[in-house]
Amino acid sequence: MMSSSDAAAKPWPVNAWYVACTPDEIEGKPLGRQICGERIVFFRGPDGKAAAVEDFCPHRGAPLSLGFMREGALVCGYHGLAMGCDGEALDMPGQRVKGFPPIRAFAVIERYGFIWVWPGNREDADPAKLHHLEWAESDEWAYGGGLYHIQCDYRLMIDNLMDLTHETYVHASSIGQKEIDEAPVHTRVVGDEIHTMRHMENIKAPPFWRMALRGAGLPEDADVDRWQVCRFSLPSHVMIEVGVALAGRGGYDAAKEDKASSIVVDFITPETETSHWYFWGMARQFGIDDAALTDTIREGQAKIFGEDLDMLEQQQANMLRYPERRLLKLNIDAGGVRSRMMIDRALEMERA
Structure with missing residues (x-):
């Protein structure tokens, strides 16, 4: 969650849609990109829809963007922890990870040939605020x-x-x-x-x-x-x-x-x-x-x-x-x- 004190320290609005990447940048692979001070990894989930979570593996803190995609799951390239679109840990070879606390997930929209991200609170993301092009x-x-x-x-x-x-x-x-x-x-x-x-x-x-x-x-x-x-x-x-x-x-x-x-x-x-x-x-x-x-x-x-x-x-x-x-x-x-x-x-x- 983004607190008001976090927002106050930065020179950009966070409750808004920003272009994060183009579709080709996440074709079959994750993409790590820092946006509005947040390190985010973008990828496509099992349904093909664009998703974004914080670029931080909850196991050992490695950047998830250094991993790879497997059947719509984002797999950490360090020890193989698989993460879902909502920031939930899915599975890991030989380990029980279902109880891991989720990492932060971000609201995304794919429209107009771009993938857009809402860096602020996910529940405040309003698709109607994306300008018509x-x-x-x-x-x-x-x-x-x-x-x-x-x-x-x-x-x-x-x-x-x-x-x-x-x-x-x-x-x-x-x-x-x-x-x-x-x-x-x-x-x-x-x-x-x-x-x-x-x-x-x-x-x-x-x-x-x-x-x-x-x-x-x-x-x-x-x-x-x-x-x-x-x-x-x-x-x-x-x-x-x-x-x-x-x-x-x-x-x-x-x-x-x-x-x-x-x-x-x-x-x-x-x-x-x-x-x-x-x-x-x-x-x-x-x-x-x-x-x-x-x-x-x-x-x-x-x-x-x-x-x-x-x-x-x-x-x-x-x-x-x-x-x-x-x-x-x-x-x-x-x-x-x-x-x-x-x-x-x-x-x-x-x-x-």
């Missing part, structure tokens, strides 16, 4: 993505994604351009989300979006209208609507045949106070049957996010080096600031 259930979208393990506070990644001004500098060779700096930024609260928006008109597309225009069957050298709409939602998700449309055709609202639009998918799962798991990807509505285009976009995104990774890890190292320094806030930081305020309110509610 229309793009993950529709045949009108294609998706490709990946995973990075990043050594920085998860909130630094949220700051990064809610202020895309950095693209001009960090991603100068792919998605950055000077017009990003020049376009005004608008931030507002929309329901239970924070939105930060930027629109640019009559510009040339940067290299990544020239490639996207080609993939959408549009002229890559045409003047375009470009948009970025960043949407933060609890506990730590950022969906970014991005795209370019042929100039004068309506921009964000242009017809599908006149634009290359997509959603940059960012699931940010805290690991420790200074590290997180970053599940990234792009859902798009152009060239959806083009597998080669999916691979090209994935490779391009991997390079772009790799540049973010290096900057964020260096930023975290510097902040640890100078903990007394206070950071300045500008109007472009409004999206990140308001997102952090929403996280802080969620933490206050949990502590209450």
Whole structure:
């Protein structure tokens, strides 16, 4: 059980759904992953459903993730104790283990191509609190993505994604351009989300979006209208609507045949106070049957996010080096600031 004092000491909400892994990561084997400070092992039970228990064998304390699967049971790789999906000890060669106290089990959901975990109290887990992702259930979208393990506070990644001004500098060779700096930024609260928006008109597309225009069957050298709409939602998700449309055709609202639009998918799962798991990807509505285009976009995104990774890890190292320094806030930081305020309110509610 997670006590209120445990939650108070951590900078993340625990009564929420976080992406834990992708289905392929637990295909026929257990996966150990630390999430929100909890060491958890994920696996599939005898019915094929995803399950999660604490990564601790009650016999001698070995990580259960070092074991293996046998007929839906998780078998410890140290002495062979078999564990069930509810954290109960099932059997062990030559031993009577039915009386062992159970280890902690976590609530999990498999949906939208991901396995989600609720790090807080299992009995409080509410499937209705998992955000609906229309793009993950529709045949009108294609998706490709990946995973990075990043050594920085998860909130630094949220700051990064809610202020895309950095693209001009960090991603100068792919998605950055000077017009990003020049376009005004608008931030507002929309329901239970924070939105930060930027629109640019009559510009040339940067290299990544020239490639996207080609993939959408549009002229890559045409003047375009470009948009970025960043949407933060609890506990730590950022969906970014991005795209370019042929100039004068309506921009964000242009017809599908006149634009290359997509959603940059960012699931940010805290690991420790200074590290997180970053599940990234792009859902798009152009060239959806083009597998080669999916691979090209994935490779391009991997390079772009790799540049973010290096900057964020260096930023975290510097902040640890100078903990007394206070950071300045500008109007472009409004999206990140308001997102952090929403996280802080969620933490206050949990502590209450």
